[in-house]
Amino acid sequence: MTMDFTRPDAAVLDELKSVLGPGGWKESADGARYFEDPRGRFEGKACLILLPESTRQVSEIVKICNAARVGIIPFSGGTGVVAGQLSPDNENAIILSLERMNKVRDVLIEDSAIVVEAGCILETIHAVAAEHDLTFPLSMASKGSCCIGGNMATNAGGIQVIRHGNARDLCLGIEAVLPDGSIHSELSPLWKNNTGYDLRHLLIGSEGTLGIITAATLILKPVDPETSTAFCGLPSPGAALAFYRALRKALGESISALELMSGFGVDLVVSHFPDLANPLEHSHDWYLLVEAGGSVGIHAALEAALNDCFEAGLLSDAVIAQSESQRQSLWDLREYTPDANRAGGAFCNSDTSVPISKIDMFICETVKRIAEIEPRLRINSYGHIGDGNIHHNVLPPEGMSKADLVKTHPGIIDEVRAAINVATRMFDGSISAEHGIGRLKTADLETFAPAEKLRTLRRIKHALDPNNIMNPGALVESRG
Numbered sequence: 001m002t003m004d005f006t007r008p009d010a011a012v013l014d015e016l017k018s019v020l021g022p023g024g025w026k027e028s029a030d031g032a033r034y035f036e037d038p039r040g041r042f043e044g045k046a047c048l049i050l051l052p053e054s055t056r057q058v059s060e061i062v063k064i065c066n067a068a069r070v071g072i073i074p075f076s077g078g079t080g081v082v083a084g085q086l087s088p089d090n091e092n093a094i095i096l097s098l099e100r101m102n103k104v105r106d107v108l109i110e111d112s113a114i115v116v117e118a119g120c121i122l123e124t125i126h127a128v129a130a131e132h133d134l135t136f137p138l139s140m141a142s143k144g145s146c147c148i149g150g151n152m153a154t155n156a157g158g159i160q161v162i163r164h165g166n167a168r169d170l171c172l173g174i175e176a177v178l179p180d181g182s183i184h185s186e187l188s189p190l191w192k193n194n195t196g197y198d199l200r201h202l203l204i205g206s207e208g209t210l211g212i213i214t215a216a217t218l219i220l221k222p223v224d225p226e227t228s229t230a231f232c233g234l235p236s237p238g239a240a241l242a243f244y245r246a247l248r249k250a251l252g253e254s255i256s257a258l259e260l261m262s263g264f265g266v267d268l269v270v271s272h273f274p275d276l277a278n279p280l281e282h283s284h285d286w287y288l289l290v291e292a293g294g295s296v297g298i299h300a301a302l303e304a305a306l307n308d309c310f311e312a313g314l315l316s317d318a319v320i321a322q323s324e325s326q327r328q329s330l331w332d333l334r335e336y337t338p339d340a341n342r343a344g345g346a347f348c349n350s351d352t353s354v355p356i357s358k359i360d361m362f363i364c365e366t367v368k369r370i371a372e373i374e375p376r377l378r379i380n381s382y383g384h385i386g387d388g389n390i391h392h393n394v395l396p397p398e399g400m401s402k403a404d405l406v407k408t409h410p411g412i413i414d415e416v417r418a419a420i421n422v423a424t425r426m427f428d429g430s431i432s433a434e435h436g437i438g439r440l441k442t443a444d445l446e447t448f449a450p451a452e453k454l455r456t457l458r459r460i461k462h463a464l465d466p467n468n469i470m471n472p473g474a475l476v477e478s479r480g
């Protein structure tokens, strides 16, 4: 996590402030919100917070930082969960927040695209698209705070990946300031552009280590005339996958979300948020939230597919939303899961993907390995199983606080994380499905990524950022 930078001297800090003028920067003493970790594990630091208003200003800041070897941490919504936007170790870097660059530059109806600045909040983009009877399908529980710059920088996934892909699949163009301060601008809404290495895809998912994304051109899609949502009770993740295969046969590509939740997880949500309720009469070990969208008739098609699954013995209990408010209540059970985990004292949150065919074995293996560490630990496994993405949240034994657990079992957090990572490797998975590496997982990347891949990542980093000023300490360091 460490960054071997020295603190910039007063002259450099003054030069940076003068680029932005009054209102364009904050002292770190006034910057508490930039130092908060959504999961409460880290506290960030910085020597100055800069709030540019234009790509030109970002470019000027980066040029000064590159000349003076000042580390820059790009910051959008601050919802990243792997400490990529936080420097917990020292205050030598500056934070560059895109929050004032939050304009919608253009809505291109005929191209089905929208050009937005990096600081646009994801939910705002949803609202602007809706005004034009269109939709931007990237969505996740943090949508009210995360911004498109952060979404692109982390190649965010979320709840509709099976139908619409990750952030990179929804992006036609990127504008970014590279580590030498030059501006890369390819915002034209082109679906085809084979003119060499695709810098857009290099910058997407680079977590601020190769440049600062300042704007993006995004794909808008037609709004589904009809959406249908069901909540199903199932005995195991394996049964959920068999059910999914049958649904796919019946509904094809119209399945837009498939969220697995454990019985323990749903009970946890309901216990922390008493306004929410499990809509099924009987409790089950596992639940699957299914959503399908498409032309008129999709509701009836989902209902018919559920009935066929009942008859085939693939499903024994389900409820289908009959109104928008019922649909929202079903989604609340899923969207309040991160809050319930936190309230329950979760001390480990994994973000694994494995091949879909191996999800069941992966969950069994991790549960077994965690029980070997401490059998009373409680595990809330859930995730976007249509794309193989499982989050294991591990909570202390019933009645024990996180602080007491760590006091009585020093080292347990690392042991549990290692157990999940080893199981991930056993089943050919990835230690980061959608959250990225940030500063939290740099050591894990060293351990689990193939050596050739690491070498290539470092070469790319060195070629673009030889002074290692872009988000130093996150993802990979620059090495020649």
Ligand SMILES: Cc1cc2nc3c(=O)[nH]c(=O)nc-3n(C[C@H](O)[C@H](O)[C@H](O)COP(=O)(O)OP(=O)(O)OC[C@H]3O[C@@H](n4cnc5c(N)ncnc54)[C@H](O)[C@@H]3O)c2cc1C
Residues within 6 Å of the ligand: 038, 073, 074, 075, 076, 077, 078, 079, 080, 081, 083, 084, 085, 098, 118, 139, 140, 141, 142, 145, 146, 147, 148, 149, 150, 151, 152, 153, 154, 155, 156, 157, 158, 159, 207, 208, 209, 211, 212, 213, 214, 338, 434, 435, 438, 471, 474
């Ligand atoms: C409740 C909750 C639910 C979540 N659910 C999901 C989910 O379902 N799927 C998912 O993928 N993620 C999820 N996340 C994680 C998080 O919301 C995403 O990673 C999101 O994309 C981060 O966006 P942000 O604007 O908050 O970025 P930040 O937190 O500000 O930054 C994240 C990373 O991107 C870099 N960065 C930020 N802006 C830029 C920029 N303009 N240019 C270059 N680099 C930049 C930062 O330096 C940092 O490394 C969730 C988080 C929370 C708290």
